[in-house]
Amino acid sequence: MPIAPVALGIYLEHMSLPTRSFAFILNMARRSRRRRDRSPSPQPAHSSFVAPILTGNHSDQNSCPLFSLIPPELRHEIFVLALTSYDDETRPFPPTAYYTRKGYRYHQRIHTALLATCLRIYSETRDLPISLNEHVFWFYRGPEGLNGDPRAYFLGLTPRQRDAVQRVHFFTQLYWLRHDFARVCALPKMRPKHLKITIRHSDWWWWEHNERLSMENPVWGKNLKMIQSLESFEIEMETMERDKDQDIAQEMLKWRFDLFGGRVLTTNGTEIKRGCWIGQSSFGGQYRYIADRNEWEIIQASPVAEYGPEPGLAYHVVTLRWQPEAQTT
Numbered sequence: 253m254p255i256a257p258v259a260l261g262i263y264l265e266h267m268s269l270p271t272r273s274f275a276f277i278l279n280m281a282r283r284s285r286r287r288r289d290r291s292p293s294p295q296p297a298h299s300s301f302v303a304p305i306l307t308g309n310h311s312d313q314n315s316c317p318l319f320s321l322i323p324p325e326l327r328h329e330i331f332v333l334a335l336t337s338y339d340d341e342t343r344p345f346p347p348t349a350y351y352t353r354k355g356y357r358y359h360q361r362i363h364t365a366l367l368a369t370c371l372r373i374y375s376e377t378r379d380l381p382i383s384l385n386e387h388v389f390w391f392y393r394g395p396e397g398l399n400g401d402p403r404a405y406f407l408g409l410t411p412r413q414r415d416a417v418q419r420v421h422f423f424t425q426l427y428w429l430r431h432d433f434a435r436v437c438a439l440p441k442m443r444p445k446h447l448k449i450t451i452r453h454s455d456w457w458w459w460e461h462n463e464r465l466s467m468e469n470p471v472w473g474k475n476l477k478m479i480q481s482l483e484s485f486e487i488e489m490e491t492m493e494r495d496k497d498q499d500i501a502q503e504m505l506k507w508r509f510d511l512f513g514g515r516v517l518t519t520n521g522t523e524i525k526r527g528c529w530i531g532q533s534s535f536g537g538q539y540r541y542i543a544d545r546n547e548w549e550i551i552q553a554s555p556v557a558e559y560g561p562e563p564g565l566a567y568h569v570v571t572l573r574w575q576p577e578a579q580t581t
Contacts, residue, residue: 393536465500
């Protein structure tokens with residue numbers, strides 16, 4: 253058997269599918285091939301998959317069903333599923349950590365063994381782990397060993413890999429936005445298409461003193477122009493139940509960001525997304541929420557465990573997205 257079916261086996265094992273799914277996919281591919289043979293309809297002008305040109309001493313794997321029967325578009329979808337990151341449930345984040353929240357409760361894992369099965373698969377998938385998954389940086393109170401240094405990270409990528417980066421995600425304090433955001437935007441090796449910034453409840457000015465929310469005029473936003481590849485920008489803000497009615501997002505809808513090349517990002521045509529999740533009511537053994545007083549207090553020398561199980565606390569999430577302003581002719 254050619255080596256390439258091993259890749260599909262890795263995918264099926266990763267997705268916890270029975271072996272008979274391999275036959276199902278092959279049958280689907282055969283039907284797709286027959287339909288394409290009967291219909292001379294042209295292929296789309298643009299596709300996210302581009303078949304590479306292979307050179308050098310290698311097997312083209314053309315006798316393997318993965319390449320001879322399965323259309324490139326379907327094969328690409330299989331590779332996408334296999335190389336998208338997922339929660340590593342053997343490495344959970346601490347339940348009361350500042351960085352533990354919805355969607356970020358575990359370290360992530362990617363099955364990159366797929367790329368080692370054969371040269372043909374490597375040539376078709378080598379950019380996918382970079383382009384499919386977001387590149388996350390915590391600039392304060394992040395997972396141990398993962399408080400990001402974007403400079404070192406992007407310097408460690410090849411030029412091809414840097415060009416493949418689609419999504420970068422920053423967890424930041426407002427203080428960091430004001431004082432350090434420019435330094436990161438100026439990194440010549442960082443060139444994502446989309447940037448997302450998350451302000452957690454514990455990232456607001458003086459949240460631990462129960463101050464009202466405050467989002468200053470985005471002077472820091474002028475630094476987005478230095479990310480020449482940027483095409484869209486997103487801000488996600490997390491607040492408590494008591495603060496949700498402040499709704500500072502309405503004023504932020506008016507913000508505009510100038511980009512490289514004279515482009516402009518606005519919220520025109522986009523809507524405010526709202527969500528809610530139940531999270532921790534204490535942070536890092538330092539602060540806990542007192543429901544009777546509707547406020548946070550400093551935990552004294554006694555350990556958190558002394559207070560018993562931590563009740564869940566509702567957090568509201570508001571997300572705004574800036575997209576390119578429509579060009580008028």
